Amino acid sequence: MDYIYVTKENIEQEHICCAISSNSDVQVRSKKDWLYDRFEDGIVFIKSVLRGKCFIEYIPAKNAWIPIDADKYMYIDCLWVSGSLKGHGYSTDLLNMCIEDSKKKGMEGICILSTKKKMPYLADPKFLTYKGFKVSDEASNGIQLWYLSFNDSVLPKFKSCAxxxxxxxxxxxxxxxxxxxxxxxxxxxxxxxxxxxxxxxxxxxxxxxxxxxxxxxxxxxxxxxxxxxxxxxxxxxxxxxxxxxxxxxx
The missing domain is CATH 3.40.30.10 (Glutaredoxin)
Known part of the structure; x- marks a missing residue:
């Protein structure tokens, strides 16, 4: 499988892989505008060359749009592979690309949201466990912060407000x-x-x-x-x- 990095230069031409086929859809426009403004904060969006739901989006945790304390961690906004592209190892490909990039950028680990049981729009806890992730924090509603540390760094956690x-x-x-x-x-x-x-x-x-x-x-x-x-x-x-x-x- 070949992959494409979506950037400021090509974002208008590229399909952003969600469940919306038209680039002119108001939903796609909203997402692209949000994504465009995040590139300066270090966001990375990698997608399959094949049209479909196969992509990863991640950003330095200090710039992530969630209430966490995760110094020198990379936060994964979304890792999504589904439909006919599921079951071919593409999730592993994308996660490994994130890990390699995070290490090159001096990060001490990566983190992502999940729960004990799979919930809509959140990472699959079974997949995370298989890949060596562990839970570092949990909110009262059952939302968990999962992490994969590259060393013995301070673990990421939710801010008290959340x-x-x-x-x-x-x-x-x-x-x-x-x-x-x-x-x-x-x-x-x-x-x-x-x-x-x-x-x-x-x-x-x-x-x-x-x-x-x-x-x-x-x-x-x-x-x-x-x-x-x-x-x-x-x-x-x-x-x-x-x-x-x-x-x-x-």
Missing amino acids: KDCHMSEPGFVLYYTNQCPFNAKYVPLIENVSKDLNIKFKSVHLDTKEKAQNAPTPITTYALFFNGEYVTNDVMNEKKFLKLLSNLGL
């Missing part, structure tokens, strides 16, 4: 960034559904690194709360949201 995953605001509160392309479409959709149903809903757009690094949730791409309690990181479409409302008795 450990409890609780807030005082009533109703729904959604924290999100433009890192996930789906948010450009589905956040407004859920806002409109809530308005139509007279459901109390507040969206908090984490549009800077500083806001994301001080958020009350270990997941910042999409974190939905209800009456102060964390609910899910699964991006809600209308059907999912209406089902959630029904489950909550609303």
